[in-house]
Amino acid sequence: MIDFYYWPTPNGWKVSIMLEETGLPYALKPVDIGAGDQFKPDYLAISPNARMPAIVDNDTPDGPLPIFESGAILIHLAEKAGRFIPTSRVGRKQCLEWLFWQVGNLGPMAGQLSHFVNYAKSVQAGDHDYAHKRYAGEYNRCLGVLEQRLRGRDFILDDYSIADMISWPWVLIAKPLGQSLEAFPHVSRWRDTIKSRPAVRRGVDLGKPMRRTGPHTEAANKILFGQSARSLGG
Incomplete structure (x- = not known):
């Protein structure tokens, strides 16, 4: 099972589409970026850049494997599924x-x-x-x-x-x-x-009810756009 840390944005869709295309089993783990969930210590341990998306692959020979950054995630999933990446x-x-x-x-x-x-x-x-x-x-x-x-x-x-x-x-x-x-x-x-493609449509629709339907609040804007090194704690 893959834990999929996600919020519905174009960055998140890259991975949700891949998961739907491959059929790999996953559990959706919403991370509310407007509420600052991305700065919680448990999430930073998975994604030190405090960005979406991220995964934890719980089915690897080395045990649970956290992966952040969409490019790295897609390579991992393609190799795991044996699909959507050339072999030559x-x-x-x-x-x-x-x-x-x-x-x-x-x-x-x-x-x-x-x-x-x-x-x-x-x-x-x-x-x-x-x-x-x-x-x-x-x-x-x-x-x-x-x-x-x-x-x-x-x-x-x-x-x-x-x-x-x-x-x-x-x-x-x-x-x-x-x-x-x-x-x-x-x-x-x-x-x-x-x-x-049906899998693409499912990937884009994943978490659709969570999408922002109006302007961010002032508090959410401060969280999203007022970040610095201090945002990461430590």
């Missing part, structure tokens, strides 16, 4: 390249853009214009990289894989981030193809 040397190399591309480029750029689209509206007008434009431009650039990769192919690799699962959630929300996919027809087609 070249294929595995390409898979790792695109996993690292997501965690170093698409994910951070989209995440920062999301912050300025969704949470910085109360900042005095003009104070965050540069940052908003910077991350919007980088998100657009990443979509261009993905568009070129998907030209003439159905998926990022030869077959559907964790390389697709890790990037797809941040493309799913392109419209709310203010980015049309009209200029990216291959990305748009890829997005729709993956969205049609």
Whole structure:
């Protein structure tokens, strides 16, 4: 059994989709990031970065194994299930390249853009214009990289894989981030193809009742956006 520490966000969907695709048994462990659950000592012992998602694989030869960071989790689950990661040397190399591309480029750029689209509206007008434009431009650039990769192919690799699962959630929300996919027809087609998969729909819907339906409270904003090294205790 896999303990899945989760809150419904694009980062969490990467792993919820993989768990649904593989059928690996898991127990959902909600971590309310607006309430500060991610800073509790028990969770920090699993995820020292205090971020979602994380897992504990209770079925390994070495006993319960905690894993944090979505890329590492996806590699572990793919190897455990024997699915969604190439077995050839070249294929595995390409898979790792695109996993690292997501965690170093698409994910951070989209995440920062999301912050300025969704949470910085109360900042005095003009104070965050540069940052908003910077991350919007980088998100657009990443979509261009993905568009070129998907030209003439159905998926990022030869077959559907964790390389697709890790990037797809941040493309799913392109419209709310203010980015049309009209200029990216291959990305748009890829997005729709993956969205049609039943396991993907189940993964995105996981924990749907927990999603925020209105503005964060001032207390939640302080927890989410007022973090520093002191937030981790110690």
